[in-house]
Amino acid sequence: MATLTVPPSVPSPAEDAEQLQKAFAGWGTNEDLIISILAHRNAVQRKLIRQTYAETYGEDLLKALDKELSSDFERSVLLWTLDAAERDAFLTNEATKKLTSSNWVLMEIACTRSSMELFMARQAYHARYKKCLEEDIAYHTTGDFRKLLVPLASTFRYEGPEVNMALARSEAKILHEKIHEQAYNHDELIRIVTTRSKAQLNATLNHYNNEFGNAINKDLKADPNDEFLKLLRSAIKCLTCPEKHFEKVLRLAINKLGTDEWALTRVVTTRAEVDMQRIKEQYHKRNSVPLDRAIANDTSGDYKEMLLALVGHEGA
Numbered sequence: 001m002a003t004l005t006v007p008p009s010v011p012s013p014a015e016d017a018e019q020l021q022k023a024f025a026g027w028g029t030n031e032d033l034i035i036s037i038l039a040h041r042n043a044v045q046r047k048l049i050r051q052t053y054a055e056t057y058g059e060d061l062l063k064a065l066d067k068e069l070s071s072d073f074e075r076s077v078l079l080w081t082l083d084a085a086e087r088d089a090f091l092t093n094e095a096t097k098k099l100t101s102s103n104w105v106l107m108e109i110a111c112t113r114s115s116m117e118l119f120m121a122r123q124a125y126h127a128r129y130k131k132c133l134e135e136d137i138a139y140h141t142t143g144d145f146r147k148l149l150v151p152l153a154s155t156f157r158y159e160g161p162e163v164n165m166a167l168a169r170s171e172a173k174i175l176h177e178k179i180h181e182q183a184y185n186h187d188e189l190i191r192i193v194t195t196r197s198k199a200q201l202n203a204t205l206n207h208y209n210n211e212f213g214n215a216i217n218k219d220l221k222a223d224p225n226d227e228f229l230k231l232l233r234s235a236i237k238c239l240t241c242p243e244k245h246f247e248k249v250l251r252l253a254i255n256k257l258g259t260d261e262w263a264l265t266r267v268v269t270t271r272a273e274v275d276m277q278r279i280k281e282q283y284h285k286r287n288s289v290p291l292d293r294a295i296a297n298d299t300s301g302d303y304k305e306m307l308l309a310l311v312g313h314e315g316a
Contacts, residue, residue, distance in 0.1 A: 004272050005312055006042055013048040016041070017056055020049070020064075029068040031302040038081060039309035043273060047083055072261045073303040079269040080310065087270065088113065088121035089128055092153075096140035103145050105266070106137055107231055108245070110152035111238035115159055122153075144185040144228045151194035152235065158197040168203040169211075171196070175204070176212050179219045184229060193235060202240050243278040246271055247286055250279070254298045264295070264307070272310040280311065 011019075016037050023030040023037075038046065053061040065077055079087055088109050095105035113121065125133040134154045141149050171192050178186040196204065208216050217233045224230075237245045246267050253263040271279055283291040295307050 004040075004042065004276070004310060006040055006045070010041065010045060013045070013052040014056070016045075016049045017053040017061075020053060020061065021057055024064055024068050031069070031073070032305075034065075034069075034077065035302065035305050035309055038077060039306055043083060046081055050081065071303070072265060072299075073301070073306060075262075076265045076269060076303060076306045076310075079265060080272075080306075084117065084270075084273075085120035085124040086128065088117070089124035089133070091266065091270075092121065092125060092133055093129055093136070096136045101140060103141060103149060103231055104234065106141075106149050107152065107235050108238055108249075110149065110155075111235050112242045112245070115156045118153070119156065145231065147185055148190055148194065148228075148232065148235065151190065155195055157195065158200075160197065161199050162197075163199050163203040165203065165207075168200065168207045171204045172208040172211055175208055175216060176219075179216070179222075182222065184220070184226075184232060193232070193239070198239055201236075205236070205240060243275055243282045246275075246279045247282040250283060250291065250294075251287060254294050259298050261299075261303075264299075268295075268307050268310050272312075276311055 010016075019033060019037055023033040037049075041049065050061045053059070053064070057064075062078060062081060065081065066074065069077055079090070082090060091105055092109055094100045095102040109121065110118065122133045125131070125136075129136075134150055137153050138146055138150050174188050175192060178184070178189040183189070192204065193201070205216050208214075212219075217236060220229050220233050220236075222229070234245060249263050249267050253260040253267070267279075268276075280291045283289075283294070287294065292308055292311050295311065296304060299307060
């Protein structure tokens with residue numbers, strides 16, 4: 001599903017590491033060279049480049065990049081160079097900090113990663129921060145947000161396609177009852193959303209739609225300004241149709257009032273090797289403009305070039 005463009009013949013990690021070292025040498029940094037290498041290597045190749053760079057030059061590549069680069073371009077390169085689990089651990093930790101706290105980022109990571117990816121993110125969190133990811137989420141959230149986010153982050157969902165239709169019917173009924181009673185934080189509602197496999201949840205929500213005549217997210221819009229309901233709707237969207245969630249994040253990030261670079265960088269670096277093609281199709285359909293053109297119009301310089309390379313812009 002990825003649209004990342006990797007050249008047909010890739011230089012060895014040693015050659016790439018040497019070229020990156022050259023990009024840092026001398027008076028100025030060669031940003032174009034950094035983009036031409038890192039933005040066109042897949043996760044396995046980037047990991048090997050980092051290992052080789054550390055062995056050859058005695059320095060972590062991330063530290064070297066941190067010294068040489070700045071602002072949004074630096075953030076996009078650093079996030080991209082981390083492996084997926086480290087990146088998720090970093091973003092989760094940042095989302096629990098006072099100045100950068102975000103329930104949205106916590107929910108997005110918990111709902112759009114596979115069980116194994118989430119497990120690896122928890123391990124990476126442990127290794128890097130010497131703390132437990134769920135513990136930090138619990139400590140930095142409150143009330144209904146905590147009640148939803150902690151089980152989302154700690155679950156290990158079944159990943160297979162098997163679906164129990166009788167269960168889908170009974171749980172659709174439970175969801176409808178609780179929503180009708182406006183008991184949005186009810187234990188049963190939270191349990192269904194946070195523990196059922198994505199296939200089972202899809203079956204339940206399809207039944208909900210057919211049986212009760214409304215999509216669940218429509219019924220959860222009773223109070224459009226309720227922040228918990230917004231998060232719950234987005235969690236359901238992330239679990240069942242992630243490209244629609246990411247399209248919306250991108251649409252809101254690229255707007256006429258100014259760009260939300262953090263959101264733009266997060267989506268591009270975390271989804272480039274996952275479902276960027278689907279996100280691009282969804283974006284084009286929803287906004288009648290290709291995503292790469294929207295990004296090009298809204299960003300500039302090295303940051304723009306990096307993002308365009310990651311979304312698979314033909315000319316990158």
